[in-house]
Amino acid sequence: MKETVRRAGLATAQLGKGAGLALLSYLFMGLILFTAVVTLLVVGASVLPETVLLLRRTAGCKRRLVAGWTGEPVPEAYLPLTGGVRDRVSAAVQDPSTWRDLRWLFVHFVYGWILLYVALPLWAVGVLVDGVWCGLLGRRAVVLPLIGRLADLDARWSRPLLLPSPEAQRTADLAERVEELTVTRAGAVAAHGAELRRIERDLHDGTQARLVSLSMRVGLARRAYDKDPEAAKKLLDDAQDQVEEALTELRHVVRGIHPPILTDRGLVGAVRALAASSGLDVTVREDGVESDSGPRAPAAVEAAAYFVVAEALTNAAKHSGSERAFVELSRVGRVLRVAVRDEGRGGADDAGGSGLLGMRRRVAALDGTVEVSSPAGGPTVIEVELPCAW
Missing domain, CATH: 3.30.565.10 (Histidine kinase-like ATPase, C-terminal domain)
Incomplete structure (x- = not known):
């Protein structure tokens, strides 16, 4: 019985929050009517995107309530409201999710209050009937569990109304994919730039320096060849060692590009x-x-x-x-x-x-x-x- 009462209390709180959103829906209807009038009169057209953003937050609050009650998230998919006033108004009007949220808003205004009005009398009946039914007869409660079913019904009705349309979901997925590819491309460009700088550094500090030194030693060996063959031979031996070292470093650079x-x-x-x-x-x-x-x-x-x-x-x-x-x-x-x-x-x-x-x-x-x-x-x-x- 204690667990039944606890769940009924949670369900009542869930329905109460839904009723509060239903009251907010009533206020929204007036705001939407006002926004439509001023937009038609081309006065304050910027009010429309802000109203739609507020509508999105209200619908998002209901999504979180439904997800918290059922344990299953309710996805959302909206077009971004960015740019100038004209772009924002156009995006708000053309977004299919705006119209789905409006549909939910008007329907929820009706069933949100009805479910709470049904739940409140069940408390009085449940305390009396279930108290006798459980306390004297040792049976399981039959009335208070109905309050939990009302909360289940609220979630069952709200979920399909709050789900984004397939078109909106595809658009949102595409926008997310474009953003992901933009970030990936920036990372790839950064990685490519770092790789080029590494290759340039390896060539400049390693291979190029050795080739310059090699050129100098070959030049010195040519000058010393006639006068001091032994010194020229030693210089050529050193040059050969540097050639091998330069080749090793070049192989290292090549392996860094494609092994x-x-x-x-x-x-x-x-x-x-x-x-x-x-x-x-x-x-x-x-x-x-x-x-x-x-x-x-x-x-x-x-x-x-x-x-x-x-x-x-x-x-x-x-x-x-x-x-x-x-x-x-x-x-x-x-x-x-x-x-x-x-x-x-x-x-x-x-x-x-x-x-x-x-x-x-x-x-x-x-x-x-x-x-x-x-x-x-x-x-x-x-x-x-x-x-x-x-």
Whole structure:
């Protein structure tokens, strides 16, 4: 009985909030009529977008009430009211969700009060009948549970009225997708710029400096060749060493752009080579990524996956304190999945200079996702999904 009374109280509060919104709906009707009149008279047309925003907040409040009662969220989808007055008025009028909210507003004004008016007398009847029914006869309450059903009915009627239309949902999804791609593009541009600056720095500080020094030594060797052959020979030996060092640095730069090992061995072979040279005991598992009969993933996808593994293993070797790591490459439908795990101390984050931000940008540029789990004490798990056409 105590639980029945508690739920009936919650249901009454739910219906009371709905009735309060119904009263607000009544006030809204007058405001909407006023807004329509002044808009038709071309006086205060800017009132319309503000009224629509207030309507959205009211409908949003009801969505939260319904979601709180049922445990299921009620989605919303609105066109943004931005720009000048003309643009905002046009967006407010053309948004299908505005008219759906208005429909809910007028209908809710009716059933919001009716349900509360039905619930209040049930308290008096329920306390009397259920008190006798439960207290004397030991039966279950029959009247007070009806109040909870009224709150269920309110949610059942409100949900379809508050749901966005399919057209509005598609428009909202498209706008969200455009915003997401805008952010992704900005990240990709930033990552590309950082990569170009790194390549320029490597070439300028490393390879170019060695080539300049090489040119000077060759010039000195030419001058000394006739007078001091031994000195010229030593200069040429030094020049040869610098040529080899310059070639090594050039290979390093090239590997930073697109590792040749990917072309030679494929993704799985390249990752196994990374694992062998990482300084850790790395176990590599592969599931359907490469086969003799099937096509390989696109070069950009393979490169992104390779750099994710390289960055993750480098971080594990430097920061985790672990001696072991696990790499898993798998193909699920049209998605390449990469998972790297170490049993180290954990605590990896984007702001820690661990290269995770660059990793996210590189993956986001291909419309992929990165999930990082690294609680204090470990383990650290990096999971990446890269969509691709196989």
